[in-house]
Amino acid sequence: MNIVLHIDVAKVTGCYSNVLTAKDALSADGVENPEVPIRVEEVEYGTYPKIKVDYIPIYDQGIEGVFGSDWKQLDFIVNSCPAGSVTCGDLDDPQSEISKIKATGDFETLPAQYGASAPGVYYSNLPKRLLCGEVIFETDQGAGAAGIEVSLEGGPAEMSTPTDGFGDFEFKGLDFDRSYVVTISAPGFAAKKFSIEPGSHIDLGLIVLEAD
């Protein structure tokens, strides 16, 4: 058996229910404020107003750090999550829900920037590099340019996305140490290309497509 926890960061709301229920479980008398080996990292990134905020529950000592080897005690931690972000299961069982999550490929340990990787805790949808922008037409600056194709080269596979109804686009989950090229094109307008060097999150700001 290999009991592990998996957390889908995209579902975490930052409610701290896990921390508080653990305190109640560990406090001998309800007055004592026990240290619980669970913390929540708030990750804010992007550029105003195009920001993102994720909450990452971190089990500093792994799952055993909370209640020793009695992993069944973790049920109440799992159940405390209102969005179902936490799954506990046996990685040695190929039919377990957690094995199926692992098979999707997005199943990683805690990145070093948040602290030492705790054994037995895995994550999906951790915040990565964000690239975004907003597109308008030179000929119509009174609204966003919706439905415009934006492509991204440089990753394992070329990606593309249309701008939304506000003219916004974004690519999430990119690598901080890669270069990318963003191309924005629309019929009747000159395409725009942006070279993105390795580094931090990128907000290309307001991009004005000029008529051909």
Add this chain to the structure above:
Amino acid sequence: MAKRRLTNCTNGGPISVHVEDDKVTRIEPLVIDDKDYKSWVISTDDGDYAPPRKVTVPPFVYTERNRLYSENRIKYPMKRLDFDPHGERNPENRGKSGYERISWAEAIDIVAGEIQRIGKEHGPSAVTGMTSSHHNWGIVGYKMGPFARFMEMIDYTPILDNPDSWEGWHWGATHTYGFFWRVGMPEQYDLLEDALKHTEMIVFWSNDPDSTRGIYTGQESVIWRQWLKDKGIETVFIDPFYNYTNAAMDGKWIPVKPGTDTCLAMAIAHVWVEEDTYDKEYVETRTVGFEEFKPYLLGETDGVEKTPEWAEQESGVPARTIRSLARQWASKVTALSAGSRGGEGGACRQAYSTEWARMMVLLQAMQGLGKPGVSIWGTTMGAPTNTTLWFPGYGDPQGQMGRSPAADHRPQNATKQRLYRPIVPDAILNPPIKWRGEGFCNKSIEQQFTEFEYPMEGHSPVKMFYRYGGSFIGTMLDTSKWLRMYQSPNLEFVVNQDCWWSGETGFADIILPACTNLEREDVGEWGTPGGQTMHASNGNNHRVIVRMKKCIDPLWESKSDYQIFSLIAERLGRGEEYTEGKTELDWAKRFFEISDLPKHISWEEFDEKGYYVVGLEDDFKSTPALRWFAEGRPCDTPDVRNPKRETELADQLGTYTGKIEFASKSLRDNFPDDEERPVVPRYIRAWEGEHSKEAEQYPFLLVSPHPRFTFHTHYDKHSSWLNDIPLHRVKINGYAWWPVRIHPLDAEKRGIQDGDIVKLFNDRGTVLCAAVITQRIHPGVIHSYASSASYDPIDPGNPDSPDRGGCVNLLTSSRMMSKNVAGMAPNSCMIDIAKWEGEI
């Protein structure tokens, strides 16, 4: 003693309470046998949706044990050291003096003695008393129970509650679409199904449901929003703050300056008119007055066309964003989520916010409110639920021991005089005062128009204030006025009764220790107050009625509120009249008996099991809110307090015309010349805002919404574990500071860094907070939640003292919303900020 697991209910949801050796050892969400769950299923083209078979409480409920045994519990009756009921009272020392422990006998003697003395010298109307907006859960113990029964019996002067969470909706939206029986909130029936099946986009306007939840329904609806997100429903958040729900749903954020929401709404309507993208047929058949509203939008009445470009100048939102939003709203099936109950939201507590609330209704009217997927929905209520099994809520007269048929005798208060909560200090300090409105006006639109004057002719001004709770410094307006009021000789005697030492506790002459719901017997249904929010249990995934068991004896010398009032009544020679010989358990049984529950379970079974899960009726039929109105047929929702329902007018709304009113007939008939709440809604710049004189000295807009990690002041301070949540309080050098969120540009202007102790200040006060530098807030706007339970002045007893506890309401104006609208407007507040250089 054997370990026991008992049942109880908080105002966030039901719990199982583990008890061993007369000590509570653990709290968990109510454990329900799986076979007792009667879960609904919503079937859509994408698949079936069924709720998790568990109870999901708010995070702070996990600290219930910490709160129960809190160091802040009031343990013994106490008397202020320099208060002598037979000699010098020294009211000016309230807030400064120390206290001594006294016996219950002495405390009751003093309180009863003062009631008698004041009644004899001035008349019974000279006694007044006030609870807070909420209370610990349970029908028997709720504030409308023991407190109200006692006070009505002694003919006191009641203090009317202002509809704090509802304000703009109560005073404004009722004149647009009725729903006065819901204090301006729209019905929410079956809107979860409606959204899952039809909605393509949700605009969250001044709404953070992950923080405010369904008021009492825990985190039950978090999973609903997860489903909507997984379905790919687009979300837009209009809010000065990038709120928690915005983050969780990864929605588009449109930062807006407080006070400008109405102009944004006007511009959206303008786009629809200009581009002809509104539901003309609906507007023509389901509304009146559009022909008066349209010229205002087009600038024909005041020379100002309400274009997105105009709105950009006022609100800071780029015109292209406004226009894009308007176009998407019109082209997609869009639900508007403008507050926890469909309406509410901090935007409804600003100057002239009647106009914003009216515009929320009118925008959706322009898109066909009530048609599939087109709703005003908080996303926190509206699950399928059984509405045929009635159980009393605290808002139902039948759920109040002073008014219920559960009582043998229901006292009738002979006193006609009234006070009004937000202006109580003004009334005490500088009478006379006048206002309009009966508080929670859920019987008629006209109740808003009732004029009051205090003192009322033939009645004494009040001399005694019986305060039940202590939250107002963190929740009311310009709250140093409350402190000055307490120190006024106009109040000869002040009692404070509470479970925990709160902001106002230290201003009393006599302090009485009350116990919590875990220390007394009760019954209660999860999540539903009844009354003005009928069927709010549809904010839960399962409807649960709880036998709230006394888990331990009252701690220290605390007593239940019922016991305390019983003792006072006994001392007044009216004990039997008050109690009718009933214990709290007897009252609990009586409330059970008058409900529909005995048809389904006996008291003995209910008492043994501890709960009853109410399943859907066999013939349950989904009746989406306002679908009946959109389709022009009689109301078919179970909105039992709708007075037109099941009458010949059943296809009408609660307005005078029966339709949605762009031009309000109720306002035209009663206040035709009111420029501040005009017949046709208007954008009006706030009386305190960027353009007011206050801005010259205090350039930042303060926004103070409802907090996430406490239920108003119920858990903050009393649960010290919450101080370890940095989103709630920031620990610096051992002190847990209330956070203030500041944009980096504003922080730079003032030389403030993350973690600095800063002062928020204006002419009304100074509050110290810990700076959190974040891009989550609109530049020029300062964000700090209301409802700090900790009032911690640097100079105790000095109303002008800076507060360390975080009571930002000290800074807010007590000016009423508009000329004829006695609503609070704390989110129209100008301040400055600076690093605090003084002692802390």
